[in-house]
Amino acid sequence: xxxxxxxxxxxxxxxxxxxxxxxxxxxxxxxxxxxxxxxxxxxxxxxxxxxxxxxxxxxxxxxxxxxxxxxxxxxxxxxxxxxxxxxxxxxxxxxxxxxxxxxxxxxxxxxxxxxxxxxxxxxxxxxxxxxxxxxxxxxxxxxxxxxxxxxxxxxxxxxxxxxxxxxxxxxxxxxxxxxxxxxxxxxxxxxxxxxxxxxxxxxxxxxxxxxxxxxxxxxxxxxxxxxxxxxxxxxxxxxxxxxxxxxxxxxxxxxxxxxxxxxxxxxxxxxxxxxxxxxxxxxxxxxxxxxxxxxxxxxxxxxxxxxxxxxxxxxxxxxxxxxxxxxxxxxxxxxxxxxxx
Amino acid sequence: xxxxxxxxxxxxxxxxxxxxxxxxxxxxxxxxxxxxxxxxxxxxxxxxxxxxxxxxxxxxxxxxxxxxxxxxxxxxxxxxxxxxxxxxxxxxxxxxxxxxxxxxxxxxxxxxxxxxxxxxxxxxxxxxxxxxxxxxxxxxxxxxxxxxxxxxxxxxxxxxxxxxxxxxxxxxxxxxxxxxxxxxxxxxxxxxxxxxxxxxxxxxxxxxxxxxxxxxxxxxxxxxxxxxxxxxxxxxxxxxxxxxxxxxxxxxxxxxxxxxxxxxxxxxxxxxxxxxxxxxxxxxxxxxxxxxxxxxxxxxxxxxxxxxxxxxxxxxxxxxxxxxxxxxxxxxxxxxxxxxx
Numbered sequence: 223x224x225x226x227x228x229x230x231x232x233x234x235x236x237x238x239x240x241x242x243x244x245x246x247x248x249x250x251x252x253x254x255x256x257x258x259x260x261x262x263x264x265x266x267x268x269x270x271x272x273x274x275x276x277x278x279x280x281x282x283x284x285x286x287x288x289x290x291x292x293x294x295x296x297x298x299x300x301x302x303x304x305x306x307x308x309x310x311x312x313x314x315x316x317x318x319x320x321x322x323x324x325x326x327x328x329x330x331x332x333x334x335x336x337x338x339x340x341x342x343x344x345x346x347x348x349x350x351x352x353x354x355x356x357x358x359x360x361x362x363x364x365x366x367x368x369x370x371x372x373x374x375x376x377x378x379x380x381x382x383x384x385x386x387x388x389x390x391x392x393x394x395x396x397x398x399x400x401x402x403x404x405x406x407x408x409x410x411x412x413x414x415x416x417x418x419x420x421x422x423x424x425x426x427x428x429x430x431x432x433x434x435x436x437x438x439x440x441x442x443x444x445x446x447x448x449x450x451x452x453x454x455x456x457x458x459x460x461x462x463x464x465x466x467x468x469x470x471x472x473x474x475x476x477x478x479x480x481x482x483x484x485x486x487x488x489x490x491x492x493x494x495x496x497x498x499x500x501x502x503x504x505x506x507x508x509x510x511x512x513x514x515x516x517x518x519x520x521x522x523x524x525x526x527x528x529x530x531x532x533x534x535x536x537x538x539x540x541x542x543x544x545x546x547x548x549x550x551x552x553x554x555x556x557x558x559x560x561x562x563x
Numbered sequence: 564x565x566x567x568x569x570x571x572x573x574x575x576x577x578x579x580x581x582x583x584x585x586x587x588x589x590x591x592x593x594x595x596x597x598x599x600x601x602x603x604x605x606x607x608x609x610x611x612x613x614x615x616x617x618x619x620x621x622x623x624x625x626x627x628x629x630x631x632x633x634x635x636x637x638x639x640x641x642x643x644x645x646x647x648x649x650x651x652x653x654x655x656x657x658x659x660x661x662x663x664x665x666x667x668x669x670x671x672x673x674x675x676x677x678x679x680x681x682x683x684x685x686x687x688x689x690x691x692x693x694x695x696x697x698x699x700x701x702x703x704x705x706x707x708x709x710x711x712x713x714x715x716x717x718x719x720x721x722x723x724x725x726x727x728x729x730x731x732x733x734x735x736x737x738x739x740x741x742x743x744x745x746x747x748x749x750x751x752x753x754x755x756x757x758x759x760x761x762x763x764x765x766x767x768x769x770x771x772x773x774x775x776x777x778x779x780x781x782x783x784x785x786x787x788x789x790x791x792x793x794x795x796x797x798x799x800x801x802x803x804x805x806x807x808x809x810x811x812x813x814x815x816x817x818x819x820x821x822x823x824x825x826x827x828x829x830x831x832x833x834x835x836x837x838x839x840x841x842x843x844x845x846x847x848x849x850x851x852x853x854x855x856x857x858x859x860x861x862x863x864x865x866x867x868x869x870x871x872x873x874x875x876x877x878x879x880x881x882x883x884x885x886x887x888x889x890x891x892x893x894x895x896x897x898x899x900x901x902x903x904x
Contacts, residue, residue, distance in 0.1 A: 381722065384884060387850035434826045434848045434880075467808070468827060485775045486809060507775045509728035539775075543725060 226358050229290040232535050233422060233458045233479045233501055241526060241534040242289035243558035244361075245551070246462075247541030248282040249294045252551060255281050265310035266302075269295050270342045276349035283358060285548075286555045290359050290422075293350060293415075295343060297365030297426060301374050303339035304407055305332045314378075321377035323389065328400050331374075336411045343411075344418040351419045362420030364412055364449075366427035366463070367404040368442035371397065374404075383429055390441050397441065405445045409452040416457045424460040424482070425449060431465015431484075438469055450477050460503060464540060470495035485510075485539030489528035503535040506554070511538070511546045515553035522557035531563050567699050570631040573876050574763060574799045574820045574842055582867060582875040583630035584899035585702075586892070587803075588882030589623040590635045593892060596622050606651035607643075610636050611683045617690035624699060626889075627896045631700050631763075634691060634756075636684060638706030638767060642715050644680035645748055646673045655719075662718030664730065669741050672715075677752045684752075685759040692760045703761030705753055705790075707768035707804070708745040709783035712738065715745075724770055731782050738782065746786045750793040757798045765801040765823070766790060772806015772825075779810055791818050801844060805881060811836035826851075826880030830869035844876040847895070852879070852887045856894035863898035872904050 224230070228242035250256055256278055259268065268274045278294040298316055302308045309317045322328060337344070350360055373379075375386040390397040412423045430442045442463075450459045454477045461473055462482025470492065473481055480501035483492045485508075492502055510521060526536065536558045542551065565571070569583035591597055597619055600609065609615045619635040639657055643649045650658045663669060678685070691701055714720075716727040731738040753764045771783045783804075791800045795818045802814055803823025811833065814822055821842035824833045826849075833843055851862060867877065877899045883892065 379722075381720075382850070384850055384886070387848075388853045388886075391851060391854045431827060434851070435829045435832075437848065437851075465806070465827060468829065468832065486772060486806060488776045488809065491809065507728075507778065509723070509725060510732060510775070510778075512729045513732045545725070545729075 224356050224359055226289055229359050229535065230421060230458075232533065233460070235499070235501055235533050237532055240558060240561045240563075241529075241531050241536050243536040243555055244288040244290045244292065245282070245538050245542050245554070246292075248288060249278045249292065250542060251544035252542055252546045252548070253281055253285065254548075255285075265296070269299060269346075272342065272345040272349040275346035276353050279346075279350045279360075280353045283354070286552060287559075288358070288555060290361055291350065291354055292361040292363060292424070293343075293347060293420065295346070295363070297363070297370060298373060299340060299343065300364060300370055300404065300407055300411060303334045303336065303411075304403065305330060305334070306374055308373075316373055316378060318373060318377045321385070322374045322400060323385075325396060328396050328403075331400060331403050333403050333406045333410075336407065336414050340411055340414070344414060347415060347418040347420055359421035360419065361422050361424055361460075362412065362415040363424045363426060364408045366425050366430060366442055367401045367408060367445035367449075368430055368433070369426065369428045370404045370408075371400055371441075372429045374400070383432055387432075390437075401441065401445050405448050409449055412449065412453055413456055416453070420457065422458040422460060422479070423453060424462060427461065427463040427466060430463040430469075435468045438466065439472075443469055443472065447476050462503070467492070467495065471497075474500045480535060482537065483539065489525060493529070498533075501533040501535060502529060503537050505537070505539040508538045508540050508543050508546075511542065511550045511554060513550075515549055518550055518553040519557040519560075522554060523561060526558070526561050531561070565697050565700055567630055570700050570876065571762060571799075573874065574801070576840070576842055576874050578873055581899060581902045581904070582870075582872050582877050584877035584896055585629040585631045585633065586623075586879050586883050586895070587633075589629060590619045590633065591883065592885035593883055593887045593889070594622055594626065595889075596626075606637070610640060610687075613683065613686040613690040616687035617694050620687075620691045620701075621694045624695070627893060628900075629699070629896060631702055632691065632695060633702040633704060633765070634684075634688060634761065636687070636704070638704070638711060639714060640681060640684065641705060641711055641745065641748055641752060644675045644677065645744065646671060646675070647715055649714075657714055657719060659714060659718045662726070663715045663741060664726075666737060669737050669744075672741060672744050674744050674747045674751075677748065677755050681752055681755070685755060688756060688759040688761055700762035701760065702763050702765055702801075703753065703756040704765040704767060705749045707766050707771060707783055708742045708749060708786035708790075709771055709774070710767065710769045711745050711749075712741055712782075713770045715741070724773055728773070731778075742782065742786050746789050750790055753790065753794055754797055757794070761798065763799040763801060763820070764794060765803060768802065768804040768807060771804040771810075772808075776809045779807065780813075784810055784813065788817050803844070808833070808836065812838075815841045821876060823878065824880065830866060834870070840874075842874040842876060843870060844878050846878065846880040849879045849881050849884050849887075852883065852891045852895060854891075856890055859891055859894040860898040860901075863895060864902060867899070867902050872902070
């Protein structure tokens with residue numbers, strides 16, 4: 223089906239010549255060709271215009287030849303479709319002028335018809351599939367319900383999402399109502415994305431690691447697991463929980479196809495917690511891409527040796543930073559392609 | 564020696580009736596009596612004036628009767644004494660107008676005579692000891708060299724301390740020179756504090772958990788361990804590494820008397836990693852103090868049951884937040900005092 227299906231084979235746990243590689247946020251701010259588009263079009267115009275989103279998605283593939291593309295979009299298109307105003311402020315990040323704090327706020331949140339409200343994403347997927355021309359698979363994604371709640375309640379990025387936690391700890395019933403609405407929307411959204419052509423879906427739980435293990439079960443994993451169960455006959459699901467090392471054992475027992483891990487866990491421990499059966503994805507410190515290219519190659523080779531080449535997808539432990547030199551990103555990808563077991 | 568020596572007995576691993584309790588940042592922004600002083604005196608005036616620092620230190624003891632006091636001060640008094648300009652901007656946090664980035668910057672950093680440059684801290688300790696009147700022990704503290712480097716290089720707080728990491732990963736020799744200067748200063752400083760009367764010292768590694776396990780060894784633990792070794796005949800050392808669960812096993816093999824853990828690890832895992840011999844300190848999510856008092860008491864009791872009452876110091880997993888109601892802080896302390904094994 224694809225000229226290069228390494229990524230899908232690794233998700234299935236098949237034996238491969240070398241592990242596949244892609245980078246979180248690979249369609250992004252470190253690429254001059256991306257910056258050119260960003261100079262002309264604002265953030266949500268880029269997300270909503272299939273020609274732009276698809277072009278941005280394939281830019282890194284053209285330059286570096288990663289083994290998978292990931293659709294350019296944003297986790298906050300979901301709350302936007304749910305009747306929550308979301309802006310993206312330059313040099314600030316997400317800004318939600320009317321954060322969710324009360325019963326009335328939660329009542330006003332809708333579970334939308336995603337085929338209407340998020341049709342632009344489906345069109346972007348179709349346009350991307352044409353550009354990719356069966357070279358590599360395409361990944362779709364969504365934020366975890368907890369991570370989406372964080373933004374909806376806090377109203378912006380935060381070091382500790384204190385208002386989001388306050389909401390959950392003082393009004394847990396209300397929090398669960400909101401989380402369920404987000405979950406229902408996300409399930410419909412991801413199913414629609416699979417129909418439109420994505421080959422796998424990744425759920426990003428960027429802020430799960432801010433919760434205690436007990437609170438994580440209650441406010442985050444429960445809902446990610448609902449998504450995984452709902453999608454299990456549609457496409458492979460990859461769950462990436464930043465800082466969620468403590469839940470790896472539990473997560474590995476679910477129907478996810480792979481687990482993403484960040485750089486604060488070493489490969490041996492990640493395998494120990496997650497067991498030998500599941501594919502892992504990660505986990506170089508994104509800041510380590512600032513090291514000289516020769517050192518990057520050494521780190522990547524060591525990382526593959528430690529994870530093992532099978533049941534493994536090479537990636538960073540979080541998104542690539544805007545200030546990474548192009549040659550350094552290339553060294554990361556090339557090191558994987560040159561890998562010899 | 565002290566009317567209440569629970570804290571020191573727990574550090575020694577002795578059997579206790581109940582575990583001791585204190586809260587990181589207990590002398591701080593959630594207390595109306597603290598806010599009154601803050602309205603009159605700026606941050607570094609409060610640190611530098613023994614009458615103010617000692618009064619602030621004992622305020623929480625008077626109100627709640629914790630089992631230990633911790634001297635009101637700041638980790639950034641160290642770089643200040645090392646010839647690095649440090650300001651504390653209201654509603655912003657630390658601001659270092661001339662961040663360290665080059666060989667010349669590092670050359671200009673001095674290892675000061677702490678008995679001169681930081682004499683005001685020693686005077687604050689003596690004033691505090693008088694106010695405490697042998698009721699409870701007094702803890703002194705310092706930032707870990709890595710955490711201090713983070714501020715010195717970044718120049719301010721940060722979500723990912725990208726410039727600090729860039730400095731370490733592109734100029735590692737220079738980073739180690741700076742880390743050694745900070746370490747030498749910190750050792751002299753903590754020894755002087757012990758002479759002035761503190762009963763134990765805690766090293767706060769607030770940003771250690773932003774490093775990979777390998778980089779943590781190289782840029783953080785190595786220096787904390789130097790401090791621990793240098794202090795081992797002076798006073799008990801407690802190492803608190805936020806997000807440093809991955810290093811607990813290694814840390815437990817050192818000469819530290821106790822290890823602080825944050826709320827993203829459950830008590831059972833913390834004991835498993837650190838072994839049964841070392842005293843642990845922690846670890847309720849500071850945001851959980853927003854729960855109703857009755858729930859706080861349940862969480863605290865459960866936490867003591869899970870850590871076990873011996874070789875354990877009850878604390879939060881990080882500093883108390885400014886918006887915690889007084890009754891909720893009281894519920895936390897009272898739950899420990901009412902604990903029955």
